[in-house]
Amino acid sequence: MKTAKKDISLRDDSSDSRFAAIDGPGDGFSELVVHLFKNGYLTDKQIEYARRVQTKLEGSRPLLQIIKELKFITDEQIKEAIRQHPVAMRIGGLLVELGHIQAADLQTALNIQAEEKSKRKIGEILVERELVDGQVLAETLSLQQGLAFVEPEWDGIDRKLFARVPLKWYETHHLLPIRADGMAVIVAFVDPQDQDELRAARQAFGENITPAIACKNANQEVVMKAQRREMKKQVSAMDENFIIRLFDDILLAAIQRDASDIHIEPLASHMRVRFRQDGVLTHFEDFPPEVAPAVASRIKVLCEVDITEKRRHQGGRFFFDHPEGQLDLRASFYVTVHGEKVVLRLLNRHSQLRKIEDIGLSARTLRRLMEEALDLPSGVLLFTGPTGSGKTTTVYSCLRHIINPQMSVITAEEPVEYVIDGISQCSINPKIGLTYEETLRHILRQDPDVIVIGEIRDNFSAEVAVQAALTGHKVLTTFHTEDSVGGLIRLMNMSIEAFMIASTVVSVMSQRLLRKVCPYCNQPYTPTSQELQRISYSLNNIAGTQFQKGRGCSHCQHTGHKGRVGIFELLILDEFVRDAILERKPSKALREIRIESSGLVTLLEDGIIKAARGITTMDELLRSLPRLQNPRPMAELKRIIGG
Numbered sequence: 001m002k003t004a005k006k007d008i009s010l011r012d013d014s015s016d017s018r019f020a021a022i023d024g025p026g027d028g029f030s031e032l033v034v035h036l037f038k039n040g041y042l043t044d045k046q047i048e049y050a051r052r053v054q055t056k057l058e059g060s061r062p063l064l065q066i067i068k069e070l071k072f073i074t075d076e077q078i079k080e081a082i083r084q085h086p087v088a089m090r091i092g093g094l095l096v097e098l099g100h101i102q103a104a105d106l107q108t109a110l111n112i113q114a115e116e117k118s119k120r121k122i123g124e125i126l127v128e129r130e131l132v133d134g135q136v137l138a139e140t141l142s143l144q145q146g147l148a149f150v151e152p153e154w155d156g157i158d159r160k161l162f163a164r165v166p167l168k169w170y171e172t173h174h175l176l177p178i179r180a181d182g183m184a185v186i187v188a189f190v191d192p193q194d195q196d197e198l199r200a201a202r203q204a205f206g207e208n209i210t211p212a213i214a215c216k217n218a219n220q221e222v223v224m225k226a227q228r229r230e231m232k233k234q235v236s237a238m239d240e241n242f243i244i245r246l247f248d249d250i251l252l253a254a255i256q257r258d259a260s261d262i263h264i265e266p267l268a269s270h271m272r273v274r275f276r277q278d279g280v281l282t283h284f285e286d287f288p289p290e291v292a293p294a295v296a297s298r299i300k301v302l303c304e305v306d307i308t309e310k311r312r313h314q315g316g317r318f319f320f321d322h323p324e325g326q327l328d329l330r331a332s333f334y335v336t337v338h339g340e341k342v343v344l345r346l347l348n349r350h351s352q353l354r355k356i357e358d359i360g361l362s363a364r365t366l367r368r369l370m371e372e373a374l375d376l377p378s379g380v381l382l383f384t385g386p387t388g389s390g391k392t393t394t395v396y397s398c399l400r401h402i403i404n405p406q407m408s409v410i411t412a413e414e415p416v417e418y419v420i421d422g423i424s425q426c427s428i429n430p431k432i433g434l435t436y437e438e439t440l441r442h443i444l445r446q447d448p449d450v451i452v453i454g455e456i457r458d459n460f461s462a463e464v465a466v467q468a469a470l471t472g473h474k475v476l477t478t479f480h481t482e483d484s485v486g487g488l489i490r491l492m493n494m495s496i497e498a499f500m501i502a503s504t505v506v507s508v509m510s511q512r513l514l515r516k517v518c519p520y521c522n523q524p525y526t527p528t529s530q531e532l533q534r535i536s537y538s539l540n541n542i543a544g545t546q547f548q549k550g551r552g553c554s555h556c557q558h559t560g561h562k563g564r565v566g567i568f569e570l571l572i573l574d575e576f577v578r579d580a581i582l583e584r585k586p587s588k589a590l591r592e593i594r595i596e597s598s599g600l601v602t603l604l605e606d607g608i609i610k611a612a613r614g615i616t617t618m619d620e621l622l623r624s625l626p627r628l629q630n631p632r633p634m635a636e637l638k639r640i641i642g643g
Contacts, residue, residue, distance in 0.1 A: 031089050032097040033063050036073065039085045046072040065099050082143045092122050094144055095132060105131040121191065127216075135215040135520075135555060138190070142213040150188050150212045151554045152176050154225040161185065165204045167230060170223045173200045174216055181210060188214035217256075218554060224253070228285055243294045246287075253284065255322060257557075260346055260388070264299075266292035266339035278515045278564050279388060282557070289338075296333065296340045303331050310340060317415070330415065347417050356397040359390075360566035362609070362641045365601065369509065372572045374402050379506035380469045382456075382491075384481040390513045390566055391478045392417050395452060398476060399423075402450065410446050412439045413454035428454075440464045444471070453477040462494045469504035482626065483603060484508040484571035485590045488581060502578040510569040510603060512624050514616040515561035518550035525549040527611075527618040534622055535604065536630045545634065548614030565615050567607040571600055591629070601641060605631045609641050 036042045050067045057066070067073055078098070087094070092106045109125040123141065126132045135151075142149035161177035170176070174190040175197055185205045189197055192211035201209050228249065250273055254262050259275035271292040273284045300307045303316025314333040319326055330345040357366065373381055381398070383391045396418045403409055403423065414428035414436065424446065428436050437460055443451060444464075455478050456462050465475045481487045487508040491501050525547055532538055550560025571577070571594050580593050594600045607621040608631055631637065 031093060032078075032087060033067070035085065035087045036064075036078070036081055039081055041073060041077060041081045042067065046070075062097060062099065062103075064097050068099070079143060083146065086146050087144070089144065090122075091137075091141060091144055092126075095126070095137070095140055098140060100136050100140065101126065101132050133520075133555065134217050138213050138215040141191075145192065145213070147192060148186075148212040150178060150186075150214050152178060152188050152214050152218050152222050154222050157222065161205060162226070167223065167227055169204070170219075170226075173197060174219055175201055176214065176219050176222055177201075177205050178212065184208040184210045186210045186212055188212050188219060190214065190216045190219065215554070224249070243291075243298050246291065247295055247298050250284070251320060251327075252322065254346060255324070255327070262342075262344040262346070264292070264295060264342040264344075266296075266336065266341060268338055271295070277557075278559075278561055279513055280515065280559075280561075282559075292339050296342055299331055299342055299344070300333070305333075311335060328415065328417075347415065353400050353418060353420070354393060354397050356401045359394055359397050360610075361568055362601070362606065364641055365568055365570050365606075368572060369398075369507070369570055370401065373507040373570075374398055376474070376506055378469055378472045378474050380465050380475045380477065380504050381506055382477060382479055382484075382487045382508040384479040384484060384487040384508060384510045385512060386480060388513070389511050390564075391511065392454075394509070394511060394566070395476050395478065396420070399450070399452065402474070407449045408447060409450045409452070410443055410448040411452035411454070412436065412443060413452070436461065444468060444473075448473060450474045450476070455479070456491075459494050459496075462491060462496055466496055466500050466504050470500070481510070484510040484569050484600070485587055485594060486510070488571075488590065489587050492581070492584065498582050498584055502573070502581045505573055507573065508571045510571075512567050512603060512607075513564040514567060514607065514610070514620045514624055515559075516563040516565050516616055517548045517614060518553065518556035518560055518562040520555040520562070521551045521553035521560065522548045522614065523551055525617075531618045531622060535608065537634075541634050542612065545612045546614060547611060547618065549617050561620070565610060567603050567610060567621075569600065569603040569606065601637070602629060602631065604629060605637050606641070608634070609637055612638075 033042070033047065037044070037047060046067065047063075050063055050070055050072065053070070054061060054063055054066050064078075068075070068078075075098075089097075092101075092109065095101045096103050096106055105126065106122075109122050109129065109131065112125050112129070113120060113122060123132075123137045127134045127137055139149050141147075156178075158177060158179045161180070164177070176188045178186040178188055180186075185208065187201045187205060187209050189201070189211055190213075191197065192213060198209070198211075250262065250264075254275050257275055257277055259277050260279075261276035263272075263274040263276070263281065265272045265274070266289065268289075270289055271287040273287065274281045275284050276282075297307055299318075300314075300316070302318040304318075305314050305316040313335055316331045316333075318329055318331070320329055321327075325348060328347040330347065332343045332345075334341045334343070356370070361369065373379075383395055385391050399409065399420075405422075409423040411423065411425045412428065413425065416425045416427040419425065426434075426439055428434060428439060436457070440453070440461060444467075451465075451468050451473055453461060453465055453475065456465060461477075465477050468475050479487045479490060481490050485508075487510070488501065488505070491505070492498060526539075527542065527547060529539070532541070550556055550562070552558035552560045556562040573581075576593050577590070580590050585593075604621070604625055607616065607625065608618075610616050611618050611621055612634065632640075
C-alpha cells in the first residue's frame with residue numbers, strides 16, 4: 001500500500017531538517033530514496049529509522065536495501081512508484097539503488113568505459129563483465145525509460161512482421177517486431193535510445209513504432225530458432241557445409257545454456273536433441289530424421305574414429321574452440337534400431353577451480369574435513385557418489401587447499417577435467433597402451449607426496465591406493481557408491497584386508513548435486529504432507545522455517561531451478577568405526593556407529609537444512625536420494641550444523 005504523502009520538504013529547517021543530507025554525499029546513491037519520499041511511498045520516520053540502522057551496520061550498505069529489509073517497502077511498490085512517477089537517474093545509479101549491483105561494480109565499469117574512450121553504454125560493460133544479468137538490465141532500463149518490458153518467444157511473435165526482412169538483417173540489428181497494436185507495431189529493442197536502431201525499425205516495419213525493451217539474449221534466441229527452422233527446410237539440399245553449420249549451432253546453444261551433456265537421438269519420425277542442464281535432461285530441438293546419419297558422421301570425423309562402422313558401439317574425443325575457451329568433448333556412439341545415438345560430454349579443460357569454501361559444505365563439515373582429513377600427512381581420502389555428482393570438482397577443491405610449492409602432486413585420470421599448472425597430470429589413453437593399470441604401476445616411482453587416482457574401479461587400483469597410504473603418501477580418489485558407508489563396504493568386498501582399510505582410510509565423503517532454486521523467481525512455499533511423510537517429518541517439525549520454490553521465468557527457462565548445490569556426508573574414521581571394520585560388521589551396524597560416534601550428518605539431513613534455507617527444494621531432495629533414513633529433528637540439525 002502506498003503511504004500517505006506528507007506535506008513536508010526534505011530541505012525544511014523545521015522538524016524534518018534531519019533529511020537534508022539523504023541526497024547528499026553521505027549515501028552516494030540516494031536519489032531513489034528521495035524520489036520515493038517525495039512521492040509519498042516512504043515516511044520521514046521510516047527513513048530516519050533506516051538511517052539509524054545504517055549507521056550501526058558494518059560496511060557500506062545502500063539505504064534503500066536496508067529500507068526493503070525492514071519491510072517498509074517492497075520491490076513491486078518501488079517499481080510502481082517509478083512507473084507512475086518517472087525518475088531522472090542514470091542507469092548505473094538506478095541499478096545500485098535497486099540492489100542489482102554494488103557501487104564498486106559500477107565504478108569498475110565506469111573505469112573501463114573511461115579507459116576505452118569508447119561510446120559503449122555502461123550497461124553493455126556491466127553485462128559483458130558479468131556484473132549484472134542481461135535480463136535484469138533490460139527490466140531496469142524499462143523502468144528508467146517508462147517503456148514496457150517484454151520477453152520475446154518464437155511462438156509469441158507475429159511471423160508475418162518478422163518475415164518482412166531477411167534473417168541476416170536481424171544479425172545486424174538487435175531488435176524484434178512483436179505484434180501490431182492498432183496502427184502501431186510493438187518492437188522490442190535492446191536499446192531504444194539508439195537512433196540508428198530506431199531508423200532501421202521504421203524503415204522495416206513502418207513509421208508508427210511503439211518501443212519496448214527486451215533482453216539481448218532473448219532477441220537472439222528467437223532469431224536462432226528462426227535460423228534453425230530455416231535449416232530444416234534446406235535438408236533436401238543437404239551438403240557438408242550445412243551439416244557443419246547445424247552441428248556448430250547445436251554446440252553453441254549447449255554452451256550458452258551451460259549444458260553438461262548433449263544427447264543426439266535418432267527416432268522413427270525425427271532426430272531429437274536434448275541437453276542435460278543442472279543434472280536434468282531438457283528438450284532442445286527436433287530435426288528431420290534424414291539429418292541424423294550426417295550429424296553422426298560429422299562427429300566421427302571430428303573424433304577420428306571409423307566413419308564407415310555403423311554396427312558397433314564406438315567412442316572418441318575432440319576439442320572445440322569458442323569465444324569463452326576450449327571445450328574437451330567426449331563422444332559415445334551407441335547403435336540403436338533407428339541408427340546411432342550420440343552422447344557428448346562437455347568438459348571445460350580450463351574451468352576455474354573452486355575454493356573448498358565455495359563448494360557448499362556447511363561450516364562444521366568444512367572445518368572437520370580440513371582439520372581431521374586434509375591436514376593429515378598421509379592416508380586415503382575417499383569421495384563417493386554417482387556419475388555427475390561433482391566428485392572431481394570436490395577432489396580438486398581439496399587439492400587446491402593442500403598443495404604448495406614444496407609438494408610433488410601426480411594424478412592418473414580418465415579424463416583430465418581440470419588442467420592445473422604445477423602438478424603432473426596423466427590422461428589415460430588405452431588406444432596407445434597408456435592404461436590405468438600401467439599408469440598406476442609407475443606412479444609410486446615418481447616420488448610423489450600427493451597422489452590423485454581418478455577412480456577406484458577394481459582390486460588393483462584399490463591395492464595401489466592402500467599401499468601408497470601405507471608408505472606415507474596422501475591419496476585422494478573417488479568411488480561410485482551410494483553413501484559414505486557404501487565406500488567402506490565396497491573396499492571390504494575388494495579383497496582388501498580389513499586391518500589395511502582401518503589403518504589407511506582417513507575419511508569418506510559422499511555427495512550429490514541438487515538443483516538450486518532460481519533466485520529470480522523464488523517464492524515461499526510449504527512442503528506437502530506427502531513429502532514430509534517420506535522423511536518422517538510433519539508440519540510441526542518445520543514450524544518457523546521458510547522454504548523457497550521457483551515459479552519459473554526466462555532466467556531458468558521456466559523450470560524454477562538455476563544452478564546446482566552440493567549436499568555432503570562426511571565420515572571421519574574414529575576408533576569405533578575402525579573397530580567395526582576390523583570386526584567386519586554389516587552395513588546397517590556401520591551406519592548406526594557412524595552417526596552415534598562420529599557425529600556424522602547424513603546426505604538427507606544436509607539436504608533438509610539446505611532446503612530449509614531456501615537453497616533447494618524438498619521435492620528435489622527426494623528426487624535425488626535413493627535411501628531415506630529417518631533424519632533427526634530440524635531443531636537438532638540446526639544446532640549440530642549451525643544456523
